[in-house]
Amino acid sequence: MGKVRVAGFAVSVDGFGAGAEQSLENPLGKRGQELHNWFYPTQTFRSMFGKEGETEGADACFAKASAEGFGAFILGRNMFGPVRGEWPDEEWKGWWGDDPPYHAPTFILTHHARAPIVMEGGTTFYFVTEGIESALAQAKAAGGDLDVKIGGGVSTVRQYLLAGAIDELHLAVSPVLLGQGESLFAGIDLPGLGYRVTEVVPTERATHLVLTR
Template sequence: MIVFGVRTPSRRATLSGTGSEPVDDPGARPMSLARIHNFSISLDGFATGEPQTLETPFGHAGQRLHRWMMATRYWDPSGTAGVDDAFAERHGPGIGAEIMGANKFGPPGWQDDPDWRGWWGPNPPFHTPTFVLTHRPRSPIEMEGGTTFHFLDASPAEALEVARAAADGQDVRIGGGATVVRDFLAAGLVDHMHLVQVPIVLGRGVRLWDGLEALEAGYAVESVSSPSGVTHLTFTREA
């Protein structure tokens, strides 16, 4: 008889066919991972266009980098339920905190507006502690739905430590934008990255890839193209 043992107290689902108690081995407890999801880039590697303003958060890219996601059931109940949706919906489960850059939280200059509370209305789609990296921190803002914005002036490694403590054993999502993703990758802090390559050439904006020579070393890289035209790339840290 084949026995499927459950090795950990982690949330990660494992199979047990035995009825025996799982072995709780704290030494083998998986670490809280740093994960990137649904990070969309153009063929030439830009994760946003320019200029980024209140009216055009992605600059001349408009919504073109994210249309693939808006077409899925994850975004719209009448949307598609294929490979795009399978990737999109991994954004939330298992995440206990998010880290984002100042340019994701608001348009240039939001630091001068004491009433700015992000783009997302009273109930932002994070539902966890959310850490905004900025050189001008302010007091936390508690939103509806479980999102609290905290403001940190910290290095990637320091921010990840703080976010992990807040994530209560769950994973931390590195939410972007491109500069933050690049900084965390360059610091070797990312365990899993899901990119979505959209078949457009933006030509200008903020590019993901700069300074990341040999990024693939230490990751298993997979790619799969979708009938929608985008290609999903996953980087998973090798043991």
């Protein structure tokens, strides 16, 4: 059985994992895209668009590690799209087009049922209405010996942290102050939950921290 990991999760210096007011125009909230400036130049990101990018350096290595070794993914509904409440139709299939970057079973936390969506490249979206424990059990079963990635957003990571389900977190602390948005660790006692910092790697674009439980 693999680990449950958060990887490549960008946060601001003041602790926000997303900006305020997520929308179709601002999927990561206002100024949220600035958190990922470390990621955009890497080969891992640019290859999604058929382009070449950085393959060396700490940013590139952490980016690559954040996309490999996973047999299943878990996302909150806000990570899947801006639609709220009941699904009005079957039209919305995620932010990523016909070939999402997951290439594995991907479980979406939601209060509103929907049939699975089979996408190109091996991604199938499953919509889980029974809560985080059910989603994790399904993801572990689907992932086999590979790891399960808790892909976000902030609320989803917080729920799995408080449940004691995450084995390792890789955070990319970007040199950005958002001032407002979704706080990742507010009210969470990480040492009390058993986490400690096991790796620190600074670059020009981010400080990479690995927290292990």
